[in-house]
Every structure is written in structure tokens, then in C-alpha cells.
Amino acid sequence: xxxxxAQFEAPSALDTFIAKLIDGLALGAIYALLALGFVIxxxxxxxxxxxxxxxxxxxxxxxxxxxxxxxxxxxxxxxxYIGLQWTISVIIGTLAAAVVGMVIERLFIRPMIxxxxxxxxxITIGLDIVIRTIVDDYLGLGANLGVGSPWELLSTSNISxxxxxxxxxxxxxxxxxxxxxxxxxxxxxxxxxxxxTAFDQEAAMAQGISAARIFAISWAIGAxxxxxxxxxxxxxxxxxxxxxxxxFTAFRAFPAIIIGGLDSIVGAxxxxxxxxxxxxxxxxxxxxxxxxxxxxxxxxxxxxxMLLVLLVRPYGxxxxxxxxxx
Amino acid sequence: MRGRPLLYASYEAEQRILPTTTQRVxxxxxxxxxxxxxxxxxxxxxFLGSAGWMRILDEALIILIGALGLNIxxxxxxxxxxxxxxxxxxxxxxxxxLGGESTEALWGLGLPMWISIPxxxxxxxxxxxxxxxxxxxxxxxxxxxxxxxLVFIGQHIFRNWNQVTGVPELGREVAPFExxxxxxxxxxxxxxxxxxxxxIFLEREGKAFLFLLVVVTLFxxxxxxxxxxxxxxxxxxxxxxxxxxxxxxxxxxxxxTQAFAISSFYAGVAGGLLGMFLGGVQPEAWNLFLSVEFxxxxxxxxxGTVAGTVxxxxxxxxxxxxxxxxxxxxxxxxxxxGLFAPLANxxxxxxxxxxxxxxxxAQGPGLSVFQANNVLYGLLIAAFLIFEPLGLFGxxxxxxxxxxxxxxxx
Numbered sequence: 001x002x003x004x005x006a007q008f009e010a011p012s013a014l015d016t017f018i019a020k021l022i023d024g025l026a027l028g029a030i031y032a033l034l035a036l037g038f039v040i041x042x043x044x045x046x047x048x049x050x051x052x053x054x055x056x057x058x059x060x061x062x063x064x065x066x067x068x069x070x071x072x073x074x075x076x077x078x079x080x081y082i083g084l085q086w087t088i089s090v091i092i093g094t095l096a097a098a099v100v101g102m103v104i105e106r107l108f109i110r111p112m113i114x115x116x117x118x119x120x121x122x123i124t125i126g127l128d129i130v131i132r133t134i135v136d137d138y139l140g141l142g143a144n145l146g147v148g149s150p151w152e153l154l155s156t157s158n159i160s161x162x163x164x165x166x167x168x169x170x171x172x173x174x175x176x177x178x179x180x181x182x183x184x185x186x187x188x189x190x191x192x193x194x195x196x197t198a199f200d201q202e203a204a205m206a207q208g209i210s211a212a213r214i215f216a217i218s219w220a221i222g223a224x225x226x227x228x229x230x231x232x233x234x235x236x237x238x239x240x241x242x243x244x245x246x247x248f249t250a251f252r253a254f255p256a257i258i259i260g261g262l263d264s265i266v267g268a269x270x271x272x273x274x275x276x277x278x279x280x281x282x283x284x285x286x287x288x289x290x291x292x293x294x295x296x297x298x299x300x301x302x303x304x305x306m307l308l309v310l311l312v313r314p315y316g317x318x319x320x321x322x323x324x325x326x
Numbered sequence: 327m328r329g330r331p332l333l334y335a336s337y338e339a340e341q342r343i344l345p346t347t348t349q350r351v352x353x354x355x356x357x358x359x360x361x362x363x364x365x366x367x368x369x370x371x372x373f374l375g376s377a378g379w380m381r382i383l384d385e386a387l388i389i390l391i392g393a394l395g396l397n398i399x400x401x402x403x404x405x406x407x408x409x410x411x412x413x414x415x416x417x418x419x420x421x422x423x424l425g426g427e428s429t430e431a432l433w434g435l436g437l438p439m440w441i442s443i444p445x446x447x448x449x450x451x452x453x454x455x456x457x458x459x460x461x462x463x464x465x466x467x468x469x470x471x472x473x474x475x476l477v478f479i480g481q482h483i484f485r486n487w488n489q490v491t492g493v494p495e496l497g498r499e500v501a502p503f504e505x506x507x508x509x510x511x512x513x514x515x516x517x518x519x520x521x522x523x524x525x526i527f528l529e530r531e532g533k534a535f536l537f538l539l540v541v542v543t544l545f546x547x548x549x550x551x552x553x554x555x556x557x558x559x560x561x562x563x564x565x566x567x568x569x570x571x572x573x574x575x576x577x578x579x580x581x582x583t584q585a586f587a588i589s590s591f592y593a594g595v596a597g598g599l600l601g602m603f604l605g606g607v608q609p610e611a612w613n614l615f616l617s618v619e620f621x622x623x624x625x626x627x628x629x630g631t632v633a634g635t636v637x638x639x640x641x642x643x644x645x646x647x648x649x650x651x652x653x654x655x656x657x658x659x660x661x662x663x664g665l666f667a668p669l670a671n672x673x674x675x676x677x678x679x680x681x682x683x684x685x686x687x688a689q690g691p692g693l694s695v696f697q698a699n700n701v702l703y704g705l706l707i708a709a710f711l712i713f714e715p716l717g718l719f720g721x722x723x724x725x726x727x728x729x730x731x732x733x734x735x736x
Contacts, residue, residue: 048467111712117467118406119711122625125618126711129704133697251478251614258471294486303475307460310472314463322465324569 026168028276029175037225044218053250059227063093101223144241255306261319364532380531395592401630403585404565409473415612417597425501450594484609497608500601628719
């Protein structure tokens with residue numbers, strides 16, 4: 001009886017804090033993935049991609065479709081370990097999203113090189129509407145499509161009273177691996193070419209780098225990262241499958257990008273984690289003031305944080321300051 | 327000077343709002359046609375006088391006021407803002423509080439329209455001035471995202487301040503759409519009921535159209551005039567090269583603050599009128615996509631020009647209706663096995679397995695008419711900016727130059 005009571009004891013303040021910390025880091029990891037893809041596209045092509053959320057939703061849908069409806073590769077290799085099956089599905093879906101990104105770049109962004117940046121940004125808003133509507137149509141009205149969860153994503157661990165959903169740990173883990181992979185990528189030949197193009201297109205082209213190819217690759221990488229972010233944003237208990245709200249997760253990644261600085265890779269990751277932590281912590285520790293702050297206050301926290309940071313540092317924490325010469 | 331439209335003999339001639347006789351005559355004819363539209367007097371355009379089309383044109387006129395405001399901010403002063411919907415919402419709720427009925431759960435003062443609508447503009451302008459310091463510090467694309475944040479913060483406030491914005495999801499009634507001297511019991515012009523004007527029967531949409539036409543004409547003239555005042559020229563100077571403008575004594579902070587204030591005033595008035603016209607508003611209405619619609623109008627029309635803004639508004643607001651008509655034609659062609667039935671069959675899906683992507687039923691596979699509207703809207707925005715970055719106004723300039731130089735190509 002005493003043992004039972006001990007189990008139902010309210011978690012201590014520290015335990016709650018640690019649980020919320022992991023929750024916040026996991027959400028931050030999703031934002032970091034979305035922000036990273038966004039910044040890579042922005043750095044390479046100077047395009048502010050408002051369609052990023054829609055691409056994330058489309059990518060998550062493609063993964064969910066591959067994993068649960070088409071059942072690839074499970075339909076051919078039913079004996080394969082289910083976690084590996086799912087990993088392959090995610091990779092296939094992500095690659096499909098990368099192709100979508102490349103197609104968008106080729107059809108809509110390439111013809112606009114040299115045009116005002118804001119015209120291109122509005123084009124991506126048009127694309128956002130198109131992609132989101134099509135994804136919604138495939139999903140059906142108000143429906144959820146589960147992405148599948150074979151890495152024991154659904155279960156939780158209880159470590160000395162702290163309940164940790166496995167999906168959070170996996171989200172953080174995958175984000176760390178992806179960020180590390182990107183850091184490595186920027187040191188490869190192609191990555192250096194990409195950085196050179198971002199720094200100065202003409203000089204890069206004079207060195208024999210194909211700027212067009214770099215543009216396509218950066219959109220592919222951006223879309224792929226968005227897809228991974230979208231998948232983990234849809235995994236239970238964060239989201240309950242891909243639905244019409246998945247695309248809006250990425251809109252909360254915008255403050256992350258601005259806090260970090262639009263053109264900073266490091267900033268995107270740091271900003272993502274800051275925003276994720278702030279959102280979760282505010283949701284927990286300011287809950288008692290819901291009466292005065294209003295329902296859904298957590299959704300606004302990233303934007304308020306963004307305004308605060310911009311008042312102090314107009315180019316974000318890591319962004320390059322624009323040097324203005326007369 | 328006839329026949330030499332670009333030759334100006336005096337500064338006044340160059341600064342005129344309508345410099346040539348041709349333009350004055352064309353504008354006069356257009357204005358007369360617009361006035362006669364709701365009376366269904368214009369041959370060939372009677373269908374525009376129907377209640378359905380009048381409603382769309384009413385909305386276009388209201389949206390035009392907002393778009394003119396954004397054009398001042400984005401086109402003239404060069405500050406990109408995605409926060410226009412927020413200021414429109416402020417305007418709508420100011421109108422609701424000042425002009426609406428007071429109930430247990432809602433605030434309302436029941437003031438007449440000639441107080442509540444200007445007040446809506448002023449409150450929005452004050453908020454614009456409050457926001458401006460942040461906007462002055464950040465530039466370009468950063469500003470776009472900051473103003474995007476404004477929309478989300480605004481929606482949060484609208485959703486939670488229930489005394490002002492009404493029941494969540496349902497919203498509130500704004501104010502009666504009528505022009506009264508003081509109280510609604512006295513003499514008044516009611517825009518929410520059908521009735522006779524000058525002995526001719528007018529639907530309520532037609533009455534609203536005539537009223538809005540007067541308001542819009544006022545705002546168009548103000549916007550046109552602004553560009554040639556000291557303030558308007560300081561906006562253009564800031565847009566073109568802010569440092570050079572400051573060297574010449576144009577204050578950057580001052581100009582940007584003024585631009586935000588004026589643009590927000592327009593948005594506030596538009597929001598108030600839209601709320602009155604629609605009757606009720608929901609907090610969800612003032613979302614990012616309303617802002618996007620405004621930016622699309624300004625860019626599709628051609629940034630910086632009032633004529634372009636008008637063209638852009640007509641294009642963007644009537645587009646969904648045109649798509650709807652298109653799908654209706656498709657359905658009719660299939661039903662009657664008309665000339666274009668094979669084409670229609672290719673586009674419309676009867677079930678899984680054919681190439682069609684459009685579904686005329688509300689449910690089931692394929693895009694519904696509403697979704698097709700959305701897709702086409704998005705694609706048209708993208709296609710437009712790809713093929714004609716200068717917008718509708720650019721097309722107009724090209725056509726005009728073609729005829730000006732005819733039969734030569736330059």
C-alpha cells in the first residue's frame with residue numbers, strides 16, 4: 001500500500017523541470033530541423049521560403065504514405081526488423097520530399113533569379129497555399145494519417161519518477177545526428193562549393209562551381225530537413241499524425257530563424273532550441289496565469305521572444321549585420 | 327499640348343493627378359459607368375448589377391481601401407508588411423465597440439458610423455505608430471517576419487478578449503451598416519435593407535456599392551495626392567535610398583512612422599467597413615492569409631501605383647468567383663454533353679482511376695471546388711509574378727507603349 005502511494009506521489013519540482021526540459025529540447029529539435037532547412041535555402045538562394053511549412057507537411061505525408069499505406073519496404077521484406085523498415089520508409093519519403101523541393105526550385109524559383117526578393121517570397125506563399133491544399137485533399141477533411149512509430153516511439157520510460165516519452169529522445173537524437181551530418185557536409189567538396197556560392201555567386205561561378213546545381217541541391221536539402229522535422233512533429237504525443245495543422249508548426253519556426261539570424265546556420269539550431277524550450281517552459285510555468293494571458297498563450301511566446309531579441313539585436317543573435325555604405 | 331502627352335509646360339501640369347484630357351475623359355466615363363452599375367443601366371454589364379456580383383464588388387471596394395494603405399507602405403515607402411490583417415482586425419473591433427450594441431457579454435456604445443469608422447482608422451494608426459519603432463530597427467525580410475509575428479499575436483488577443491471580440495469561433499456582430507446622424511431611431515440611410523433611391527429600386531448590395539464608391543473615391547484621391555506631397559516624396563526617398571534621404575534631411579524614423587500610421591489608418595477603416603458590411607466577424611478572419619492577399623494585390627497590381635492597386639484588387643477579389651463560374655460551366659458541359667464536354671471530362675473526376683483532378687462533389691477524391699479555387703489562386707499568384715514581375719500595371723504600360731509607338735516597335 002505504501003509502495004503504491006509512493007508511485008502516485010506528485011513529482012518534485014526538479015523532476016518536473018527535467019521532464020519539461022526534455023520536452024522543450026524535443027520541440028526545439030523539431031524547430032531546429034525546420035529552421036536549418038530554411039536557412040540553408042535562404043543562404044544559398046536568398047529566398048525567404050514561406051512554403052517551408054507546407055513542404056514539411058507534404059514530406060511528413062509522403063513518409064506516412066510510404067510507411068503505412070504503401071508499406072514500402074514492408075510489402076517486399078516482411079521479415080525485416082520493423083524499426084529498420086520504418087527507417088527505410090522515412091528515408092524514401094524524405095528523398096521524395098527532396099525531389100519536390102528540387103521541382104519547386106526548377107519551376108518557380110529559377111526563373112525569378114535577379115527579381116526583387118520579396119516577389120520571390122510571395123511566390124513561395126502562393127506555393128504554400130497550393131501544396132497545403134493538395135496535402136489537405138489527400139488527407140481528407142479533418143483526418144489524421146499516422147506516420148507509424150516502430151522505434152518504440154509510443155512508449156515512455158520512467159526514470160526515477162521522471163516520465164520521458166521515447167519519441168522525445170528519438171527526436172533529439174535524430175536532430176543531433178542530422179545537424180552533425182550537416183556540419184560534416186559543409187566541410188565536403190560540395191558543401192564548400194555551397195558556402196562559396198552563398199558568399200559570392202559570381203566568384204563561385206568563376207571558380208567553376210555551377211550555381212544552378214547548388215541552388216537545386218540546397219532546395220533538396222532544405223525540403224528533406226523540413227520533411228524530417230514534419231515527421232517528428234507528427235509523431236505521438238507531439239502531434240497525432242499528419243493533419244492540416246502540421247504545416248503551421250513551421251510558422252512557429254520562423255521566430256527561431258529570426259532569433260538566430262536569418263543567414264546563420266548555427267543561429268537556426270540555437271534559435272530552434274531557444275524557441276522550443278521557451279514555448280514548453282512558458283506553457284508549464286505560466287499556466288497559473290492563463291486567466292489573464294489567455295488560452296493558447298504558448299503559441300505566441302515564440303513571437304514575443306522574437307520581438308524582444310530584435311529590439312536588442314536587429315539581425316538576430318548570430319546574423320551578419322548588413323553593412324551600409326553611402 | 328494636345329498629342330504630346332509627355333511635354334509639360336509647367337510644374338502644375340506635371341503634378342496633376344490626371345495629366346491628359348484623354349485620362350480625364352476616360353476616368354469620367356468609368357465613374358459614370360460605376361455609378362450606373364447598381365441601377366442595371368449599363369448595357370452589356372447588367373449582370374454586374376445582380377446581388378451576387380454587387381456583393382463581390384462591394385467587398386472589392388472595401389479591400390481596395392486596405393490595399394491602398396499597404397501600397398503606401400510597401401509601394402511608396404518600401405516597407406514590406408505582412409501585418410496588414412492585424413490592423414484591419416483592430417479597425418473592425420474598434421468599430422464593433424464604438425458602433426455595436428452593448429449586451430451582457432459584449433462592449434458596445436452604439437455610436438453612429440461617422441464616428442466609429444474614422445475612429446477605427448485612428449486607433450489602428452495609433453497602434454501603427456506604437457509598432458513602428460520596432461519596424462524602423464529591422465529591415466527588409468526581417469521586417470516581413472516581424473510583422474508576421476504581429477498577426478499571430480493579434481489573433482491571440484482577438485481570440486481571448488471576449489468582451490470585445492465575442493464568443494470564440496463565432497465572433498460578434500459589428501454594427502448596423504447605416505448612416506445616421508446620431509441614433510438609429512432618427513433619420514438614416516440604411517445599407518442593410520433593399521429600398522428605393524431616387525424612385526428606383528435598389529438591392530442593399532447596390533446601396534452599399536454607391537456608398538462605398540464615394541468613400542473609395544475619397545481614399546483614392548487622398549492616396550494619389552499623398553504621392554506628390556512633401557510626406558509622400560519623403561517616403562519615396564526613404565524607399566529608394568535611405569542613407570541618401572537622411573543626408574538630404576529626410577528623417578528615416580519620422581518617415582517610416584508616418585508611413586506605418588497612414589497605412590494602418592487605411593487598414594483600420596477598411597477593417598471597420600468590412601466588419602459592418604459582413605455583419606459579423608470572427609477572430610480567425612484576421613489571419614496571415616488576409617495579409618498575404620493584400621501583399622498579393624499590391625505586387626500583382628504593380629507596387630507603388632494607385633492604378634495598379636485598383637487593377638490588382640479587382641483581379642484578386644474576383645478571381646475566386648471566376649474560378650467558381652468556370653467549374654459551373656464544366657458541370658453544365660458534362661450534364662448537357664456540350665461542345666467542351668470531352669475537355670471537361672478530362673478535368674473532372676468521376677472516381678479514382680481517371681486523370682481528372684477536380685471533383686464537383688463536396689466529398690470524395692479529387693479537389694473540391696473550394697480547394698481548386700485555392701490551388702488556382704496560389705498558382706496564379708506564383709505564375710503572375712514569374713511572367714510579369716511588374717504586375718498588371720506593367721502589362722498596361724507595355725500595351726500603351728505598343729500603341730504609342732505604333733506602327734513602330736519602339
